[in-house]
Amino acid sequence: MDNQMTLTFIARSENEGLARVAVTSFIAQLDPTIEELSECKTIVSEAVSNAIIHGYANNPNGIITIHAIRDGAAISVAIKDEGCGIEDIEQAREPLYTTKPEIERSGMGFTIMESFSDFLQVESNVGIGTVITFTKQISSARTLVT
Amino acid sequence: MKFNMTLHPNQVLVIKLYGELDHHQTEKVRAQISKAILQGNVKLLIWNLEQLHFMDSSGIGLILGRIRELRAVDGQTVILNPSETMQKIFKFSGLGGLIMEGSEQNVILQARGIVNG
Numbered sequence: 001m002d003n004q005m006t007l008t009f010i011a012r013s014e015n016e017g018l019a020r021v022a023v024t025s026f027i028a029q030l031d032p033t034i035e036e037l038s039e040c041k042t043i044v045s046e047a048v049s050n051a052i053i054h055g056y057a058n059n060p061n062g063i064i065t066i067h068a069i070r071d072g073a074a075i076s077v078a079i080k081d082e083g084c085g086i087e088d089i090e091q092a093r094e095p096l097y098t099t100k101p102e103i104e105r106s107g108m109g110f111t112i113m114e115s116f117s118d119f120l121q122v123e124s125n126v127g128i129g130t131v132i133t134f135t136k137q138i139s140s141a142r143t144l145v146t
Numbered sequence: 147m148k149f150n151m152t153l154h155p156n157q158v159l160v161i162k163l164y165g166e167l168d169h170h171q172t173e174k175v176r177a178q179i180s181k182a183i184l185q186g187n188v189k190l191l192i193w194n195l196e197q198l199h200f201m202d203s204s205g206i207g208l209i210l211g212r213i214r215e216l217r218a219v220d221g222q223t224v225i226l227n228p229s230e231t232m233q234k235i236f237k238f239s240g241l242g243g244l245i246m247e248g249s250e251q252n253v254i255l256q257a258r259g260i261v262n263g
Contacts, residue, residue, distance in 0.1 A: 106203045
């Protein structure tokens with residue numbers, strides 16, 4: 001492991017931007033392309049929004065923790081909440097599936113996270129919480145490291 | 147977030163978004179945009195995204211919601227100049243066909259042709 005960081009904040013939607021900036025700065029060490037950076041930023045935004053809206057049902061007392069690791073050219077980021085958990089992960093990952101159409105959630109969050117990451121893991125236990133972990137190889141760093 | 151709305155002749159509404167559009171921001175702008183669509187009796191809605199630096203799936207929800215409102219009056223939607231990452235997000239969501247490139251003025255002229263058909 002070459003570097004790591006942990007960020008903890010409460011589940012307020014204002015903090016979605018904070019989470020993106022922190023992870024973006026961490027990944028910037030690897031000199032990623034604009035596309036790579038903006039894809040990572042999108043994954044973080046989706047996962048943190050999910051934690052706030054679904055995990056904690058907009059209860060701002062919830063705690064969200066982001067743990068990012070850089071290992072060579074690979075970035076691994078875990079976004080963790082201790083909220084209600086996901087009952088059916090497979091269903092949640094289906095494109096266009098949402099439990100909150102009334103607030104115009106598109107149901108595309110998981111599809112976007114899967115498409116923009118090299119690997120996406122979703123661990124969830126009802127009543128305990130959810131951890132979404134993604135890994136992504138950064139192309140510019142890949143050529144440096146090998 | 148900063149955004150501005152301009153109502154052009156023939157019920158064309160242009161919404162220009164700046165900065166970052168996420169869940170937090172969409173909650174703040176939705177009502178205003180919705181109101182403008184209904185009051186302007188809008189037939190063509192152009193989302194000008196050239197100054198938008200970030201968007202996640204909340205943006206998809208916002209645009210899909212307005213497409214639904216426009217459906218009642220047969221209104222059309224154009225997504226103008228999204229970034230590469232946004233283009234991917236629109237394509238995953240089945241909105242790739244609404245993307246156009248170019249200047250606002252050209253698109254208004256071109257799209258008016260489509261609308262008046």
